Amino acid sequence: MARITTDFLVLGSGIAGLTFAIKTAQAHPDRKILVLTKTDQGESNTRYAQGGVAAVWDHEKDTFLKHVEDTLDAGDGLCKREIVELVVEEGPLRVQEIIEWGARFDKEKGADGNYDLAREGGHSEHRILHYKDLTGWEMQRTLMEEAHRYPNIEILEHYFALDLITQHHLGRMVIRVTPDIECYGCYALNKQNGEIDTILSRATVLCTGGAGQVYKSTTNPVIATGDGIAMTYRAKGRVENMEFVQFHPTSLYSPAGENPSFLVSEAVRGFGGILKTAAGEEFMHLYDERLSLAPRDIVARAIDSEMKKRGTDCMYLDCRHLDKDAFVAHFPTIYDKCLNMGIDPMRDLIPVVPACHYMCGGILVDEHGRSSIHRLYAAGECSSTGLHGANRLASNSLLEAMVFAHRIFEDTRNKIGGWDFRTEVPDWNAEGTTDPGEMVLITQSLKELKEIMSYYVGIVRSNIRLKRALDRLYLLYQETEDLYRSTTISPQLMELRNLITIAYLITRSATHRRESRGLHFTTDYPGQQAFVEFSVL
Numbered sequence: 416m417a418r419i420t421t422d423f424l425v426l427g428s429g430i431a432g433l434t435f436a437i438k439t440a441q442a443h444p445d446r447k448i449l450v451l452t453k454t455d456q457g458e459s460n461t462r463y464a465q466g467g468v469a470a471v472w473d474h475e476k477d478t479f480l481k482h483v484e485d486t487l488d489a490g491d492g493l494c495k496r497e498i499v500e501l502v503v504e505e506g507p508l509r510v511q512e513i514i515e516w517g518a519r520f521d522k523e524k525g526a527d528g529n530y531d532l533a534r535e536g537g538h539s540e541h542r543i544l545h546y547k548d549l550t551g552w553e554m555q556r557t558l559m560e561e562a563h564r565y566p567n568i569e570i571l572e573h574y575f576a577l578d579l580i581t582q583h584h585l586g587r588m589v590i591r592v593t594p595d596i597e598c599y600g601c602y603a604l605n606k607q608n609g610e611i612d613t614i615l616s617r618a619t620v621l622c623t624g625g626a627g628q629v630y631k632s633t634t635n636p637v638i639a640t641g642d643g644i645a646m647t648y649r650a651k652g653r654v655e656n657m658e659f660v661q662f663h664p665t666s667l668y669s670p671a672g673e674n675p676s677f678l679v680s681e682a683v684r685g686f687g688g689i690l691k692t693a694a695g696e697e698f699m700h701l702y703d704e705r706l707s708l709a710p711r712d713i714v715a716r717a718i719d720s721e722m723k724k725r726g727t728d729c730m731y732l733d734c735r736h737l738d739k740d741a742f743v744a745h746f747p748t749i750y751d752k753c754l755n756m757g758i759d760p761m762r763d764l765i766p767v768v769p770a771c772h773y774m775c776g777g778i779l780v781d782e783h784g785r786s787s788i789h790r791l792y793a794a795g796e797c798s799s800t801g802l803h804g805a806n807r808l809a810s811n812s813l814l815e816a817m818v819f820a821h822r823i824f825e826d827t828r829n830k831i832g833g834w835d836f837r838t839e840v841p842d843w844n845a846e847g848t849t850d851p852g853e854m855v856l857i858t859q860s861l862k863e864l865k866e867i868m869s870y871y872v873g874i875v876r877s878n879i880r881l882k883r884a885l886d887r888l889y890l891l892y893q894e895t896e897d898l899y900r901s902t903t904i905s906p907q908l909m910e911l912r913n914l915i916t917i918a919y920l921i922t923r924s925a926t927h928r929r930e931s932r933g934l935h936f937t938t939d940y941p942g943q944q945a946f947v948e949f950s951v952l
């Protein structure tokens with residue numbers, strides 16, 4: 416059981432975590448930045464991003480106002496306008512920085528060498544910078560290479576953060592309305608030796624990503640189990656807007672059910688791909704005048720509704736009319752994946768189905784990335800900044816992560832010296848726990864959890880489905896807490912526990928929202944209410 420101290424503790428090595436670490440390392444060469452990551456440093460949602468990063472780049476055609484309006488429109492009345500403006504306006508500076516660190520984005524052919532700006536659903540202009548269909552891979556590569564240049568950044572791989580340390584661990588009663596909760600670091604499982612270390616920090620930044628694994632079908636890798644959000648909720652921090660779970664309309668349909676589901680980027684529709692039925696008929700005109708390029712919530716619901724009407728397992732994307740060379744140049748990974756599945760995108764319709772993709776809600780933070788717990792910040796997909804409202808606009812999340820990582824760096828810059836270590840924090844207490852005899856207790860509960868969320872709290876919800884979900888979740892919660900109290904900690908058990916918390920937060924927030932808005936659609940309240948509010952838990 417080691418005790419480790421660090422000035423800055425960063426949980427997560429995706430775009431949010433590494434951007435913060437690099438900037439802080441540059442500004443404070445004398446301070447230590449410790450980054451924990453629960454598997455390899457390159458494994459993150461960031462690594463799988465395809466479409467790209469949205470930023471106003473071509474000022475002749477595009478404006479900040481247009482990007483702001485598109486974001487507000489997708490967010491369906493729940494975005495915070497001041498946050499949208501600052502992300503849109505500061506975003507291009509952050510994109511420029513990652514270019515300077517070495518990120519390559521595709522350029523147009525020809526002498527000018529301007530960036531090849533793509534378009535995705537809900538965007539009124541071409542403004543998506545991308546690297547083929549591997550933008551996230553390129554950004555993750557760049558960030559890791561840049562981070563390795565700084566000796567004061569240490570990345571600990573295969574370290575699983577278990578719980579945030581607050582006054583609760585010093586024996587004080589902490590409840591959700593306690594005004595001065597402070598974070599002193601975290602307990603983390605060193606997966607290589609099975610020991611639980613105490614990591615004390617002056618400031619802690621949560622960059623733990625999304626929670627897609629709470630559903631059966633998701634584009635998110637298996638690391639996306641909502642750990643940061645669940646840890647914050649357990650530490651009595653504020654979490655909001657959890658009912659707004661984004662389903663991507665077009666994951667590749669696989670009869671065998673892959674985890675994660677492979678994404679067919681929205682950029683394919685931006686490039687001219689058209690949604691169709693198995694018989695080759697278009698259907699999006701029945702739902703929205705923007706057709707296949709309507710915002711995601713609308714397209715995902717349209718596909719879901721057509722599948723239910725027809726009793727089919729998928730709908731289709733038609734790319735047969737597109738230029739093959741250009742398609743392969745833009746989407747080499749998607750093209751190869753389809754071929755490997757026996758689908759030739761130039762001859763066959765591509766079968767697609769909605770899959771859970773992005774958590775719009777999360778840890779409530781202000782414009783500086785500060786959570787409701789002092790000395791605890793959050794950035795990236797685990798946070799809720801007010802940018803996305805009830806539905807995220809495509810390619811806005813990589814942008815948000817970079818903007819808020821920078822803002823947290825600025826906020827902590829002059830404060831860090833004033834925050835001391837709390838060395839009296841005790842070690843983790845594992846007394847009375849033994850090895851779990853049967854892993855099946857964990858794996859079966861996880862399967863049940865995913866079934867509950869997929870059938871009762873998916874794209875279309877209703878009061879009775881949400882009630883059923885809550886009843887069943889309560890049982891799973893009790894069984895898992897019993898297991899937690901009596902068995903040795905494992906990543907599988909902690910992920911299950913965290914996902915049950917995430918499921919509860921989604922379902923409870925959905926129950927509170929008695930209207931349909933953005934990504935939350937319920938058959939009991941199909942319309943919107945004039946008075947809208949954030950669901951803060």
Ligand code: FAD
Nearest residue numbers: 427428429431459460461464466467576624795796812813
């Ligand atoms: P992540 O990149 O997910 O990083 C999370 C990190 O936290 C990982 O290092 C993980 O190991 C670590 N972690 C988690 N829990 C723990 C724990 N308990 N202990 C220690 N470490 C932990 N967005 C766009 O803007 N444009 C796109 O084109 C786009 N395409 C996408 C395509 C796919 C297939 C997916 C899944 C998402 C896409 N997104 C896209 C969304 C975007 O990629 C993510 O929202 C963003 O990358 C999240 O970055 P992050 O830094 O917040 O988290």
Ligand code: SIN
Nearest residue numbers: 465466680681809810
């Ligand atoms: C995609 O490429 O369709 C994903 C873009 C995003 O999630 O923002």
